[in-house]
Amino acid sequence: MYNLLKGKRGIIFGALDENSIAWKTAERVFEEGGIFVLTNSPAAMRLGSIDALAIKTNSKVVPADVTSVTDLENLADQAVEILGGKIDFVLHSIGMSVNVRKGNHYTDENYDFTQKGWEVSALSFHKVMQVLYKKDAMNEWGSIVGLSYMAAQRVFPDYNDMADNKAYLESVARSFGYFFGRDKKVRVNTISQSPTPTRAGNGVKGFDEFISFSEKMAPLGNASALDCANYIVSMFSDLTKKVTLQNLYHDGGFSNMGVSQAILEDFTK
Numbered sequence: 001m002y003n004l005l006k007g008k009r010g011i012i013f014g015a016l017d018e019n020s021i022a023w024k025t026a027e028r029v030f031e032e033g034g035i036f037v038l039t040n041s042p043a044a045m046r047l048g049s050i051d052a053l054a055i056k057t058n059s060k061v062v063p064a065d066v067t068s069v070t071d072l073e074n075l076a077d078q079a080v081e082i083l084g085g086k087i088d089f090v091l092h093s094i095g096m097s098v099n100v101r102k103g104n105h106y107t108d109e110n111y112d113f114t115q116k117g118w119e120v121s122a123l124s125f126h127k128v129m130q131v132l133y134k135k136d137a138m139n140e141w142g143s144i145v146g147l148s149y150m151a152a153q154r155v156f157p158d159y160n161d162m163a164d165n166k167a168y169l170e171s172v173a174r175s176f177g178y179f180f181g182r183d184k185k186v187r188v189n190t191i192s193q194s195p196t197p198t199r200a201g202n203g204v205k206g207f208d209e210f211i212s213f214s215e216k217m218a219p220l221g222n223a224s225a226l227d228c229a230n231y232i233v234s235m236f237s238d239l240t241k242k243v244t245l246q247n248l249y250h251d252g253g254f255s256n257m258g259v260s261q262a263i264l265e266d267f268t269k
Contacts, residue, residue, distance in 0.1 A: 004237040006033030009083040011075065013039055013066065013128070014093030014147075016048035021147060021196060022093035023053055024229035030057040032233055034089070037079040039064045066094060066124035072131040079137075086139040089236040092128060092146040096120045097162045106160050114161050121165040122172065129176045133184065140185040143236045146173055147228075148190040148247060150255055156210070170247050177245045187244035189235060194222040194251040216262040218252030 010029065014022040015038055029036060038054055038061045045063060054061045062078045064071040080086060098113035099106075125146050132138050150156075151163035152170050170190050177188030195211050215222050223231075231250050234240055249255040 003033040004233060004239070005029055005089070008034045008088040008236065009079075009085055010034060010036040010087055010089035010091070010236065011039060011079050012036050012091045012093070014091070015040065015050055015053055016044060018049075018053075019197065019225065020048075020093065021193065021225045021228050021232075022091060024225045025091055025093070025232045026053055026057050026059070028226075028229040028233050029089075029236065030059070032237075034236070035059065035083055036089075037062050037075070037082055039075055041065050066127065067119045069127055069131060072127055073135070076131050076135050076137045086142075087132065087137050088139050088142045090128065090132070090138075090142075090144045091232060092125050092144070094121060094124060095147070095162060095165070097160055097165070100160050100162065104160075106157065109161060117161055118165055118168065121162065122168040125169050126172045126176060129172075129180060129188070133176075133180060136184070138180075138184055138186045141238065141241045142184075142186045143240070144173075144177075144180070144186060144188045145232055145235050146170075146188075146190045148192045149195075150192050150249070150251065152192070152247075158207075158210075173247070174245045181244050187241065189244060190247045191228065191231060191235070192247055192249045192251065192255065193228050194218070194224075194254065196222075196225050196228065213263070214251075214254055216266070217257050217260045218254040219257070219260070220252035222254075223250050223252055 012022055012026050015026050036059050038059050042063045050061055060082050062075050064075040097117040099109050104110055146169050148166045148170055151159040152166035173188050173190045180186040180188050195214050
């Protein structure tokens with residue numbers, strides 16, 4: 001290991017179980033010398049095993065509802081106190097669609113569910129950054145990363161209202177990233193990851209079939225959760241200190257493909 005993050009402090013949102021990208025990122029950040037606070041909502045924590053991750057990575061868990069500014073303010077204060085200084089990196093790895101969970105088609109949304117999903121998946125990114133910005137809780141040249149997906153730009157019918165949430169998330173990264181960069185020298189980016197078999201991803205209709213399709217389309221194949229964690233480590237490190245306001249595709253080349261030979265062969269069988 002290279003200790004890319006030695007001495008750096010952070011907050012990791014969204015570690016649920018060992019399949020989650022946030023979980024893999026926490027493991028890799030720990031291996032690279034970073035220290036951090038883990039957080040998730042109390043409800044999500046009951047579904048996962050975040051305490052085991054905390055033990056493995058010698059980190060503390062601070063519960064926080066990302067829709068609550070009060071909770072996020074408490075999280076920021078506790079993180080600075082626990083870690084002994086300002087924050088260098090933040091991972092926002094949170095996504096939830098009640099409409100998907102309930103099987104509501106995109107053309108027949110329950111708008112109360114839509115709003116809840118938007119608040120958790122997208123507006124929360126603004127709230128997290130606003131709290132950190134107002135509290136001046138980030139060190140200069142810090143890095144904030146949110147996880148996105150290409151459905152923010154292209155149609156994937158069964159991704160439902162999560163596509164809208166990701167589009168909003170990416171816009172927030174650019175807009176807030178301007179002010180965070182200008183005023184605090186903090187960079188903000190999103191990573192558009194391959195379809196990844198996490199608990200959230202598995203809730204999308206036809207997900208297994210789409211993973212197979214994406215694997216055949218991408219010249220390098222799908223990027224795994226661990227691959228993504230490694231990319232996030234690079235974005236947290238000083239090696240990428242001038243990268244900001246970007247939506248970075250991490251998908252084995254899928255996003256630039258029209259059609260692959262493997263897909264064409266499937267249609268000619």
